Amino acid sequence: MKVAIMGAGISGLSCAITLERYGIMPTIFEKRNRVGDRFINAEAMFEILNRPIKDCIPYIKEKFSIDLQPIKEVNKLTIHSKNEKSNIIGKIGYTNIRGRHENSFENQLKKQVKSNIIFNSKYEYEELCKEFDYIVIATGGGEYATHLGNYRCDLTCTIRGATVVGNFITDNPHVWFNYNIIPKGYAWLIPFSDKEANLVIAYPDYPNNIKLDINDMWEAFYNLACSELKQSLKITDRFEIARYMMGICIRPKIDNTYFIGNCFGTISPGLGFGQFASVLTGVYCAYDILGRAKYEILTKPLFKNYYNSLILRRFLEGLDDYEIDKLVRNLNNKLINKFVSKICGNNMRIDILKLSTPYMKLINRIKESKK
Ligand SMILES: Cc1cc2nc3c(=O)[nH]c(=O)nc-3n(C[C@H](O)[C@H](O)[C@H](O)COP(=O)(O)OP(=O)(O)OC[C@H]3O[C@@H](n4cnc5c(N)ncnc54)[C@H](O)[C@@H]3O)c2cc1C
Numbered sequence: 505m506k507v508a509i510m511g512a513g514i515s516g517l518s519c520a521i522t523l524e525r526y527g528i529m530p531t532i533f534e535k536r537n538r539v540g541d542r543f544i545n546a547e548a549m550f551e552i553l554n555r556p557i558k559d560c561i562p563y564i565k566e567k568f569s570i571d572l573q574p575i576k577e578v579n580k581l582t583i584h585s586k587n588e589k590s591n592i593i594g595k596i597g598y599t600n601i602r603g604r605h606e607n608s609f610e611n612q613l614k615k616q617v618k619s620n621i622i623f624n625s626k627y628e629y630e631e632l633c634k635e636f637d638y639i640v641i642a643t644g645g646g647e648y649a650t651h652l653g654n655y656r657c658d659l660t661c662t663i664r665g666a667t668v669v670g671n672f673i674t675d676n677p678h679v680w681f682n683y684n685i686i687p688k689g690y691a692w693l694i695p696f697s698d699k700e701a702n703l704v705i706a707y708p709d710y711p712n713n714i715k716l717d718i719n720d721m722w723e724a725f726y727n728l729a730c731s732e733l734k735q736s737l738k739i740t741d742r743f744e745i746a747r748y749m750m751g752i753c754i755r756p757k758i759d760n761t762y763f764i765g766n767c768f769g770t771i772s773p774g775l776g777f778g779q780f781a782s783v784l785t786g787v788y789c790a791y792d793i794l795g796r797a798k799y800e801i802l803t804k805p806l807f808k809n810y811y812n813s814l815i816l817r818r819f820l821e822g823l824d825d826y827e828i829d830k831l832v833r834n835l836n837n838k839l840i841n842k843f844v845s846k847i848c849g850n851n852m853r854i855d856i857l858k859l860s861t862p863y864m865k866l867i868n869r870i871k872e873s874k875k
Contacts, residue, residue: 507531507793508636510629512539512621514779515765516642517613518786521570524618526794530640532617533625533632540610542603543743545665546694546702548578548677549780550597552848553772555855560780561598568787572612574598575696580676581848583832584732586684586825590835594845599677599694600779609779629761638793640762642786646749649767654758657751658773658814661689662713664722664744665704668693668737672701678733681820681828685724687713688821690775693729703729703737706776708821709747718744750776750817752810756803762789770806774816774857781806812861819864822871 507523507530509516516532517539523530536542554560564570578596582589601608614621629648632639641648649655672695680691689707696702705725707713730737752769756762764770764785771778785803792799823831834840847856 505638505793506636507638507640508533508632509640509642510625510627510632510648511535511642511644511765511767512610512614513642513644513765513782514609514613515768515770515782515786516640517610517617518568518570518783519640519642519764519790520617520619520786521613522568522787522790523793525569526790526796528794529619531636532619532621533627534621534623535625535643537623539614539621540603540605540608543665543741544601544603544605544608544667545704545743546575546599546696547602547609547779548597548599548694548777549574550578550581550777550848551595552597552856553775553777554780555857556853558853559595564780564783568783570613570783570787571616572600572609572783573607574600576674578675578677580673582676582678583835584678584680584682585828585832586682588829588832588836589732590832590841592835592841592845592848594848596848599674599696601696633761638760638762640764640789640793641767642764644766646751646753646767646769649753649763650749652758652761654754654763655751655767655769656754657749659750659817660709660747661706661750661776662709662718662744662746663704663706663748664718665702665742666726666739667696667741668701668703668739669699670701670733670735670737672698674698678729680725680728681832682725682728683823683825683828685728686721687716689713690820691725691729693733700740701737706748752807755800756785757789757792757799762792762799764789768803768806769810772810772813774813774820781809809857812857815861815864815868816857818868822868 512534770781
């Protein structure tokens with residue numbers, strides 16, 4: 505059985521590891537000259553978004569024998585709005601490194617792969633179809649699936665980020681929802697260590713946002729972050745991504761072609777998380793190729809999660825700074841905070857995204873009808 509995997513990222517390598525475990529050695533085609541050849545950034549996996557699964561890193565290890573080492577457990581998440589700030593305390597999830605760093609998730613996965621990786625690949629899907637029995641598209645974006653007429657794009661985003669040097673509490677990322685500075689978007693700070701962190705803004709490319717100057721937006725947010733963290737952050741590296749696609753495939757599998765990772769639609773439009781689901785699609789696709797399970801069935805919950813997350817995105821975009829302040833202020837109420845911390849932490853299996861979707865849907869409809 506000949507399997508080609510296009511893309512040596514999180515989903516492609518997870519697929520390869522699983523196939524190998526059952527005796528199939530795929531050929532991996534990577535367009536770059538090494539694994540993880542992109543800017544270094546810190547990312548996070550938050551437990552609340554992966555329900556009913558309780559603890560994603562041990563889950564991946566125990567269930568799929570894939571070993572991923574995070575930077576740190578997240579025990580506190582600080583949420584900033586225009587005029588408020590609150591903390592959620594609990595076992596919230598993990599932070600990890602991506603890109604060119606030797607300990608990035610991609611590089612950790614590569615160490616677990618034995619199959620041949622062809623770097624600087626210029627092979628197109630159509631060429632691979634002639635030689636291989638199965639093609640797995642894991643190219644990290646919706647472009648290829650769009651090209652094959654199998655993708656619906658719901659929004660694109662602009663992302664600008666920097667590595668900053670300062671003093672950080674490693675298990676405490678920060679997130680900002682401040683539409684006065686980043687309309688309909690958000691920003692975050694994820695520490696790599698107690699001295700280095702990633703500072704990032706991300707916003708949807710809606711017509712009103714495209715008119716704005718990203719340099720002004722970045723400057724305003726950078727100054728706000730420095731002032732709220734009470735330090736002068738030194739920028740040592742930068743990155744920018746234009747038109748990052750958020751969408752989902754129409755069909756997860758067409759004949760012997762599989763769409764996994766962001767090509768499937770693992771990136772959640774609500775808050776931009778996609779790593780955990782990318783590992784899942786990689787493993788699930790391998791199970792289908794191996795004849796152990798059906799990819800279409802295994803990915804059903806991921807479709808649902810995507811649509812719930814899209815409702816969350818629309819809900820967030822429908823709020824204004826006053827309403828966000830109110831939500832964040834409420835988190836400072838002891839009872840609510842305790843409840844939220846418990847849900848966000850690892851103690852409960854409650855799928856808060858699923859449970860709150862009907863409410864958000866209703867609010868979205870009411871707001872839409874008032875326009
Ligand atoms: C700035 C940023 C921050 C993020 N933060 C988070 C976060 O905090 N938490 C979270 O869970 N998710 C986050 N995400 C999303 C997460 O990174 C993605 O969902 C995940 O990496 C997708 O995995 P993948 O396997 O689809 O793609 P990738 O891991 O990106 O791998 C794709 C690979 O395919 C290769 N490739 C591309 N085209 C071709 C081709 N034609 N032929 C061969 N190879 C090709 C690429 O070079 C790359 O190596 C973030 C994304 C970005 C951009």
